[in-house]
Amino acid sequence: SSGINAEYGGVLFMSLLVLPICYVVPAGGKLASLHDDAIDAMAQMYNDVPILIFGLMYLLSIAFYNFFGLSVTKSLTAVHRTLIDACRTILVWIIDLFIHYVITSKYGENFDMTYGFLQLGGFAMLLLGTLLYNEVIYIACIASPRPPPGSGYTEISADFEGSQPVLDGSLRFG
Numbered sequence: 001s002s003g004i005n006a007e008y009g010g011v012l013f014m015s016l017l018v019l020p021i022c023y024v025v026p027a028g029g030k031l032a033s034l035h036d037d038a039i040d041a042m043a044q045m046y047n048d049v050p051i052l053i054f055g056l057m058y059l060l061s062i063a064f065y066n067f068f069g070l071s072v073t074k075s076l077t078a079v080h081r082t083l084i085d086a087c088r089t090i091l092v093w094i095i096d097l098f099i100h101y102v103i104t105s106k107y108g109e110n111f112d113m114t115y116g117f118l119q120l121g122g123f124a125m126l127l128l129g130t131l132l133y134n135e136v137i138y139i140a141c142i143a144s145p146r147p148p149p150g151s152g153y154t155e156i157s158a159d160f161e162g163s164q165p166v167l168d169g170s171l172r173f174g
Helices: 002-023 038-047 049-075 077-105 115-131
Strands: none
Touching: 002 038, 038 049, 049 077, 077 115
8 A cells, every 4th residue: 555655656756846847947068958857758749659568668667667576576585586686688789789770770789899888798797796795606716794504604593583673672762
């Protein structure tokens, strides 16, 4: 219930306050344009069916992404969700390249020979960092807060069974 209220509040805040402000504040620079022109965006979607279809596909993909993300977290762990989230970036880039080279060159992204390989390296570093942070992989030359499993070290954990809470309700204010 409170999540739905927050969504409605966010939509109202964006629709009634932020978008009108972005519409009237000039962006500056060489082009005397606006930060955001929601009216022009609606007109473009109305006049160009592929833009409307891609916009609806985007909304649908985000809805499915969130649904399946929650399902993965519920069924597996948050680590799995984090790994899937890291792979999402490269998947979007691959789909963008696919749209450009297979469907139409009007949309999508052209592979830039100057920075394309740098992007691939960045995606690899993102995935490696996620795997290291979530302790999915261990690299011997990189310090880790926990030793790798099966290394002979035992992990010491605190036993909270039978302990007393710090605040037991006897503290009163006022």
